[in-house]
Amino acid sequence: MNGGSEKAADLRKSAEQGGKPYPFLELGDLRPALKPRERFSERFMPPRNGMLVFDPSRCTGCGTCEMVCGMRNVSRVAPASASVRVLRNGAEGRNFAVHCQHCRKPLCLEACPTRAISRGEDGIVRIDRVFCTGCGLCTMACPEAAPLRDPATQTIRKCDLCDGDPLCARHCPEGALTYTRGKAFRWIKGLRWTVQALSFLLLVVILIGTFCFFRAGVVSLSCPTGTLQNIASSKTVILSTVLSALALVVLTLLAGRLFCGWICPFGFVLDLVGKVVPAKVKPPRWLANRLNKYGVLAGAVGGSFALGYQAFCTVCPIGTLCRSYGVQGFFRGAELAVVPALAALEVTERRSWCRYLCPVGALLALVASAGLIKIVIGAKKCKKFSCIQCAEVCPMGIIDGDLLREGVSPKVPMKECISCFRCVDRCPYGAAKIRFRWQKGIPGEGRP
Amino acid sequence: MNPDTRYYNGNVGLVDLAARSFRVLPLDGEAVRDRLGGAAMNEHLYRTFREDDPLVLGTGPLTGSFAPASCLLVATFRPPGDSPGPVHVPLTLRAGPELKFSRFDFLVFLGKADSPTVIRVREGSVRFAGGGDLCGKNLREAALWMEKERAGGAWILAGRAGSRGIPGAAAHVGTAGSFDRSGLALFMGERNLEAIHFQGTDGLAFPPDHAGLSQELVRRIRSRERKAEGFRGALRRLGLDRGDRHIFRGAEEKIMACYHCPFPCMTHVRYPVRRFAPGKGKKDRDALWLADPWGFAALREKRPADVLPLLGACREFGIDSLFAASLFAGDETFSDAVVKLENLLSGEGPAVLSQAPPSGRGRIWSGVLPPGRAPGDGASAFREEALAAAMILGICPMFLLVAPSVELADLLEFMPEKDGDRVRDAAKKLLATGLSVPGSSSGSVFPDPPG
Numbered sequence: 001m002n003g004g005s006e007k008a009a010d011l012r013k014s015a016e017q018g019g020k021p022y023p024f025l026e027l028g029d030l031r032p033a034l035k036p037r038e039r040f041s042e043r044f045m046p047p048r049n050g051m052l053v054f055d056p057s058r059c060t061g062c063g064t065c066e067m068v069c070g071m072r073n074v075s076r077v078a079p080a081s082a083s084v085r086v087l088r089n090g091a092e093g094r095n096f097a098v099h100c101q102h103c104r105k106p107l108c109l110e111a112c113p114t115r116a117i118s119r120g121e122d123g124i125v126r127i128d129r130v131f132c133t134g135c136g137l138c139t140m141a142c143p144e145a146a147p148l149r150d151p152a153t154q155t156i157r158k159c160d161l162c163d164g165d166p167l168c169a170r171h172c173p174e175g176a177l178t179y180t181r182g183k184a185f186r187w188i189k190g191l192r193w194t195v196q197a198l199s200f201l202l203l204v205v206i207l208i209g210t211f212c213f214f215r216a217g218v219v220s221l222s223c224p225t226g227t228l229q230n231i232a233s234s235k236t237v238i239l240s241t242v243l244s245a246l247a248l249v250v251l252t253l254l255a256g257r258l259f260c261g262w263i264c265p266f267g268f269v270l271d272l273v274g275k276v277v278p279a280k281v282k283p284p285r286w287l288a289n290r291l292n293k294y295g296v297l298a299g300a301v302g303g304s305f306a307l308g309y310q311a312f313c314t315v316c317p318i319g320t321l322c323r324s325y326g327v328q329g330f331f332r333g334a335e336l337a338v339v340p341a342l343a344a345l346e347v348t349e350r351r352s353w354c355r356y357l358c359p360v361g362a363l364l365a366l367v368a369s370a371g372l373i374k375i376v377i378g379a380k381k382c383k384k385f386s387c388i389q390c391a392e393v394c395p396m397g398i399i400d401g402d403l404l405r406e407g408v409s410p411k412v413p414m415k416e417c418i419s420c421f422r423c424v425d426r427c428p429y430g431a432a433k434i435r436f437r438w439q440k441g442i443p444g445e446g447r448p
Numbered sequence: 449m450n451p452d453t454r455y456y457n458g459n460v461g462l463v464d465l466a467a468r469s470f471r472v473l474p475l476d477g478e479a480v481r482d483r484l485g486g487a488a489m490n491e492h493l494y495r496t497f498r499e500d501d502p503l504v505l506g507t508g509p510l511t512g513s514f515a516p517a518s519c520l521l522v523a524t525f526r527p528p529g530d531s532p533g534p535v536h537v538p539l540t541l542r543a544g545p546e547l548k549f550s551r552f553d554f555l556v557f558l559g560k561a562d563s564p565t566v567i568r569v570r571e572g573s574v575r576f577a578g579g580g581d582l583c584g585k586n587l588r589e590a591a592l593w594m595e596k597e598r599a600g601g602a603w604i605l606a607g608r609a610g611s612r613g614i615p616g617a618a619a620h621v622g623t624a625g626s627f628d629r630s631g632l633a634l635f636m637g638e639r640n641l642e643a644i645h646f647q648g649t650d651g652l653a654f655p656p657d658h659a660g661l662s663q664e665l666v667r668r669i670r671s672r673e674r675k676a677e678g679f680r681g682a683l684r685r686l687g688l689d690r691g692d693r694h695i696f697r698g699a700e701e702k703i704m705a706c707y708h709c710p711f712p713c714m715t716h717v718r719y720p721v722r723r724f725a726p727g728k729g730k731k732d733r734d735a736l737w738l739a740d741p742w743g744f745a746a747l748r749e750k751r752p753a754d755v756l757p758l759l760g761a762c763r764e765f766g767i768d769s770l771f772a773a774s775l776f777a778g779d780e781t782f783s784d785a786v787v788k789l790e791n792l793l794s795g796e797g798p799a800v801l802s803q804a805p806p807s808g809r810g811r812i813w814s815g816v817l818p819p820g821r822a823p824g825d826g827a828s829a830f831r832e833e834a835l836a837a838a839m840i841l842g843i844c845p846m847f848l849l850v851a852p853s854v855e856l857a858d859l860l861e862f863m864p865e866k867d868g869d870r871v872r873d874a875a876k877k878l879l880a881t882g883l884s885v886p887g888s889s890s891g892s893v894f895p896d897p898p899g
Contacts (some may be wrong), residue, residue, distance in 0.1 A: 076651035
């Protein structure tokens with residue numbers, strides 16, 4: 001029950017119980033609340049509501065969608081009265097279907113002065129024709145101008161997904177309009193958290209040793225940045241150490257900065273902190289530069305060379321996390337402060353440390369830029385105007401939501417991507433994909 | 449409600465170009481009962497106003513309905529010159545439904561406008577506007593003008609060659625060209641009619657169960673034959689495919705369809721222009737609608753290397769590509785070929801050429817088949833009765849060509865049961881009148897169709 005109806009019910013109950021008779025019933029008491037209630041669970045995973053997905057590469061502009069929609073709206077074949085409109089650019093040879101995207105946060109709903117628009121439990125945004133005055137503010141507010149004016153009656157019409165079985169999708173001869181419950185994977189998230197938690201347990205709590213250097217029998221693994229510092233400080237190259245550092249380099253070549261997104265224990269801590277602490281403080285300009293981390297890397301190696309010991313490792317948050325909070329040395333003095341101090345950067349932006357300062361990430365970024373995989377996002381396949389969930393969930397902030405809103409497919413820089421695959425996991429349209437580096441083509445746009 | 453006019457608005461617009469006035473006449477139910485609509489009804493209206501040498505634009509009963517490819521608008525007129533009788537030109541894309549949803553079923557244009565005029569039809573009224581801005585404009589400029597007008601709907605343009613009275617002129621429907629091989633553009637140009645714009649803001653109450661019927665029919669047809677693959681698919685189905693892969697190398701193709709057509713036969717192609725335009729970069733492209741397989745095939749026979757840019761030039765100038773093919777020797781350079789087209793526009797073309805009206809049954813469907821070619825010839829065997837019926841019912845005849853398994857009976861499912869025989873009778877009558885009109889084959893500039 002919405003807020004308005006609750007108030008009306010309260011008034012009715014009060015009158016029935018012998019209280020004051022109906023004092024005054026305003027229109028606002030009958031209308032739905034301005035802001036739809038958001039469930040706590042929706043913050044983490046939006047519900048799987050049905051949606052229409054339009055594929056412009058398939059649309060031939062035949063207008064069957066407009067016909068059947070018009071038939072439903074006014075019981076006549078009247079394309080102009082439809083709630084979906086195909087824009088045809090004959091000179092450019094492009095067709096585009098304008099239809100309501102049933103946004104998670106509808107701008108039309110907030111713009112409507114009579115609160116005639118509401119978003120139902122099923123995720124469908126509807127217009128209550130009783131309250132609609134046809135002012136057209138919703139059309140102006142909507143980035144896609146999806147509430148359409150019927151030229152015959154001068155009223156506003158808006159797609160209501162035919163209450164869950166859209167005729168346009170059912171009749172589209174080319175399958176350009178499809179009705180889907182979403183193409184989000186949604187299992188990557190659970191898998192990633194599990195792997196992160198296990199990695200944390202292994203590297204920090206259970207295993208004797210640290211991420212910096214770890215040996216199990218004949219197998220040894222080491223931090224590549226630590227190894228570089230080791231070489232710089234000792235001025236000698238130990239082949240076995242270099243080989244143990246290569247494991248992470250090879251992993252990065254194959255799957256991008258998978259270590260940062262899935263294994264790094266400090267990354268796990270940052271993700272946990274990010275769940276609790278809102279990122280509301282604007283980072284200072286000197287900090288918000290992605291080149292900083294290369295400077296830190298150079299400084300770490302140069303410092304190690306000059307000082308004769310692994311300079312950065314003493315304050316490395318990954319190392320201190322393993323050393324101070326692990327079984328081999330609980331709470332070792334000043335090192336305790338490193339992790340909370342750097343985790344506090346989460347108040348600025350998600351994974352601020354990884355974005356701007358981490359020298360391990362910097363080294364892996366250099367390797368990842370020559371990696372085998374890439375992430376592509378096809379703007380033409382997604383409902384760019386109102387979704388941009390990929391940009392919202394990206395912890396590294398490398399997906400340009402503004403470009404998506406303009407209908408341009410953003411390029412994802414793999415050297416900054418931590419291969420967490422949140423975008424792939426969350427995209428309801430299957431527009432975000434993992435591809436090999438040499439594969440061309442973008443979802444929804446075909447091959448170049 | 450008159451059951452004979454149930455699929456119509458019941459309005460005939462009578463537009464007097466000379467007086468810049470219009471009036472609405474009721475649709476004659478008796479005439480509709482005999483002739484149903486489309487080309488047959490147009491011919492009736494043409495004969496009614498014969499003394500004024502009218503241009504009749506008419507829809508069929510199924511135009512705008514749930515019947516597949518119900519996009520047809522038929523233009524009926526007597527071509528300029530010594531044509532013995534009226535000819536019909538099928539106009540596709542969305543021209544028919546837009547006229548019908550603008551509350552007119554038929555439009556009859558009488559007289560001649562004093563100055564270049566654009567006619568705009570909307571909400572049951574006809575508005576006269578100045579057409580000076582469009583006069584003599586290439587298609588690209590006209591497209592920009594149309595975009596600026598932000599009118600939507602469907603346009604019929606006389607084109608640059610048409611407004612100048614150049615032989616071989618072909619009208620445009622939007623930017624997609626047309627099957628005009630009978631002189632509609634010349635006729636419009638002669639009457640100072642630069643463009644006609646329809647904007648359908650209304651609708652028509654076709655039976656709602658026809659939506660499901662249409663879906664079922666499309667499913668049935670697709671189970672019988674493969675889905676059409678745009679223009680190249682249409683070429684293949686018409687037996688005009690000559691291994692054209694090299695022509696489309698490096699081009700971006702986008703399949704396009706007319707109103708409610710499940711078998712698209714058009715392609716919007718963006719091709720690289722570096723070969724034809726020195727100085728252009730690798731990414732520079734030109735765009736073109738491919739909708740006329742016969743014109744493409746004729747031009748390809750003569751100039752296989754540069755058929756796309758030459759088609760583009762023909763479209764720009766508003767010249768029929770079949771006619772243009774007859775101009776070329778085949779051994780001239782690309783720039784010489786374009787110069788020939790430009791000379792034609794400036795009146796310096798070969799004087800012996802003239803556009804002869806199509807003869808015999810060719811006058812019924814104009815450029816859907818080249819004049820002189822009987823339906824049923826060649827690889828695309830189809831029923832001429834079905835083709836004539838399509839011209840009456842308001843169904844695109846090209847749809848019947850590219851989807852040969854579609855039977856007339858399939859289309860008649862969308863008409864009341866008792867109308868089946870009437871449709872067949874009307875089609876036979878139309879075919880008979882098509883045969884009875886003597887056609888002139890002398891001086892024809894149309895080459896024999898390839899294949």
